[in-house]
Each structure stands twice: as C-alpha cells, then as structure tokens.
Amino acid sequence: MDRLVKADVKEVELEFVKGQKSSTTFTLTNLMHTMSVAVSLSTKNQSFFSFNKSFSIIPPLSSSSYTLLSQPSDQPPLTNPPDAVTVKTTMVPLGKANHDDLRRRFSKPGPHIFKDATLPISFLGPHVIEHLISSNTQGSDTEILLNKAISGCSGNQLTVLLESAAVSGKANLVHRLIDHGGDVNHKDSNGRSLISLAVEAGNLDVLNLLISSGCEIDNSVDHVFHYAAATNRVDLMEALFRVYRNTDSIDSVDFCGRTPIHISAIHGCTQVIRFCLSVGASPDALDINKSTPLHLAAKGGHLDTVECLLEASNYSKYALNKQGKTAFALAVENDRPNVYDSLQLGDALSRAARIGDVNGIKSCIGEGANVNGKDQNGWTPLHRAAFKGKVESVRVLLGYGAEVNDVDENGYTPLHCAVEAGHVEVALLLIGQGAKANLKSLKGMSMGVGLKSDCSKNRGCYRSSIVEAV
Missing domain, CATH: 1.25.40.20 (Ankyrin repeat-containing domain)
Incomplete structure (x- = not known):
C-alpha cells in the first residue's frame, strides 16, 4: 500500500499579507475502506506555522479539512527548498484514540507510521513580490517564488509592483511582471513614465527592457536626458539617443529652461557634456535666468567642466546672465578660485601687468x-x-x-x-x-x-x- 490518505492539493498556497495572520485550508481523504486512519501534520518552521488540528482521526472513506495558519510577519519566510506540510498517517483498528495516545504513537518511528504526503507551502500576493524586489534573492530561486506570488495578484497590483521593480534595477522581475499583465505605460504620481524612473535610478538593463517592451515617454514630463546627465551616465544617454535621436530631446528643456548640458554642468559631469556636444547639442543654450552651462559650472567650481565648455564656445565666457554676471563673476561670488584662471582672472592679471x-x-x-x-x-x-x-x-x-x-x-x-x-x-x-x-x-x-x-x-x-x- 502506497498511502493511507490523499490530499486534494499538490501544494498548499498561502496568501501572505504583511503584518497579518494568514490561513488556507486543504482536505485529506481516507483511502481505507474499513479502517480509520490517524493523521499527524507538521512543518519545519513550527514557530511560524500551526494547524487547527495537528492530530486527527479520519473514518474509512471519509474526508477531513485542515487549516494551515501563519503568524504575523513583515516578510514571508521564503526558503529553498520551500517549507512543506508533512502528512504522516497510521491505522487505528479501533477507530478511536485520544490526543495523547496519538502523540505517543507518532513519536515512535517504525513500520506502523506512513509518510503519505509532502505538500510544499507557496506564498502568494503582492507583498511577496515587494519582498523579492527589496531583497537580494536572485536567479532561479526568484523565478520560482515570483511565479507563485504573481498568481495571487490582480492586474492593477502587478502594475504598481512594476513601478517599484523598475526603480530596483531587477530586470528579470520587470520582465516577468510585464509578461503577466503589468502596464508598461504606467505613470507615477507625477505623471512620469517607467523609463524616467529607470533612468533616474541608473538602471541600464531595465531601461533597455522597457524600451523594447514599448514603453513611451512624454517629453513635457519625462526629462530622461536630464536624469541621465545628472549622474554622468553616458551609457544611458547613448541608449536614449538611439531611440529618440529624431526628437529634440538632447536639447530639450526642463521647467527651469535647462538643457541636459546645463544639468551636467551643475553636477560637473564632463563626460556627458562631451557626448551631448558630439551629437549636436548647443553649449550656449540659456535657461530662464539667461545662464549658460558655463555659468553653472563656474558657480559649482567644476574645473574640468569649465575647460570643456570653454573649448566648445567662444561666446559663453563673456555672456551675461539675468543679473548681468559673467561666469567668472559667479566663480568669484561663490569662492571658486580653482576656475579663475580658466575663466578670466588670468586675462585680467595680464592686462593689469601690461x-x-x-x-x-x-x-x-x-x-x-x-x-x-x-x-x-x-x-x-x-x-x-x-x-x-x-x-x-x-x-x-x-x-x-x-x-x-x-x-x-x-x-x-x-x-x-x-x-x-x-x-x-x-x-x-x-x-x-x-x-x-x-x-x-x-x-x-x-x-x-x-x-x-x-x-x-x-x-x-x-x-x-x-x-x-x-
């Protein structure tokens, strides 16, 4: 005889909700025609899981339902291999036995004890995916856990999770969420696309995946080149430019009238400036304060950036912003002596000497x-x-x-x-x-x-x- 009882499921699925108790029910059926069967249920993690009845007796050809309960937790107890419900059985000739008798009987191994089933415990729901996004779990383990968790999510929940995954940099999670119905053209609370979030977080793999999945941007809101410029990520700029080269994005302006070169100048991102210049961006663009990129680089004291911009423009060195100040004047005002010579102070000294x-x-x-x-x-x-x-x-x-x-x-x-x-x-x-x-x-x-x-x-x-x- 292979087994005494049969479970109605091959695995136990438990919807995990952060901070709350969870429960699920499964059924065992006695396969014996004339003999009652005693059942013992257990898990490895006995501090987290419990049952409504750990020991029970099922009459011949009858069924009994069991409830698996979990304790409140901030994260699911994910393990590899996953925890499981172990179902052990033994025949009860008299059809009766008290709880203590059953405990003693199952505590003594021997041929009278049958191991009828091992039912893996799977966790479902968005809170499981949230945990996978924030954790370091990777590879095939993530795939298995993710596939189970996704089955307990609605389309809207998958879309919300997709936003978090895009920021996390986990391209495999982004791919799976899109495949299962996550909306690739979802906008965040500020109306920005997932591409904006991926670029701002510096995730090249996610960016490429979103582009290939048909994610669209709105240039009036999605200042993706500006986000890449702020972090000196030429690789992101190149990926974006390959797709949006026919637009004016490389010289697009944000709400302050600043181009990606302005943003690079603020942060001293010289590599991005060189890339922008190589594809035709203007070094002399003015923001709403009539500041050139050189004004902003000088104000921040970014010497390499200042010298790069001076090479690209003969005009900006003498340009006046809205307050009538040159880049040199801003450098002096903000105590950036390291850029004085490159801007104008060397000229002023030579003139004074002459x-x-x-x-x-x-x-x-x-x-x-x-x-x-x-x-x-x-x-x-x-x-x-x-x-x-x-x-x-x-x-x-x-x-x-x-x-x-x-x-x-x-x-x-x-x-x-x-x-x-x-x-x-x-x-x-x-x-x-x-x-x-x-x-x-x-x-x-x-x-x-x-x-x-x-x-x-x-x-x-x-x-x-x-x-x-x-």
Missing part, C-alpha cells in the same frame, strides 16, 4: 590668479609687464613669486622682452632678481654682459615674432 595697474595685479593674485599663468603664446604676466616697461608691475610680480627666467613658446624670457623693447630699467631690475643675461631664445637671440650700454640702442626694436595681445 598697463601698470599695480592694485589690479595685487587684487587678481589675491583672488587666486596664477602669477605664472601663461596665455596662448606662452607669455606670463611678467613677460607682458617687461615688454611694456612697467617697472612697478615687474617689481610687484617678482614680489609675488613670478618666475624671472620663464620662457614662452619661442624661448623668450621676460628679460628678452625688456631688451627688445628697449626698457633698460626693467632689464636691470630683472637681472638684479636673477635673470640670466646669457640665456638664448629658441631663435638664437642672446644678450651680452654690456647690457646697460647696449639697451639704449635697442629701444623701440620689436621682433616680429612677438605680438602684443589686445
């Missing part, structure tokens, strides 16, 4: 300008001051640590510049501060030791290779 504005020199250096910063020709402020014969400028610059023997792209030192322009006093001051009179430029120019008498002959003699900057 015109002999000693107070301007001190102010620029005090604000963070590099006293040895070079322009596009390799000239430092000291080169400028020496070439123009501004003795006090030279003296102040040297006092702030200007390198007296620094050379430009053609090998010229400040002393070369002073000699070529015929500024004897400046030349002598430089020599007195360590300038080497016997240095040669890359073009072979040299100065002899008789500099004091020779300089007067060179006054006004300008080499064509040295061009005064405006």
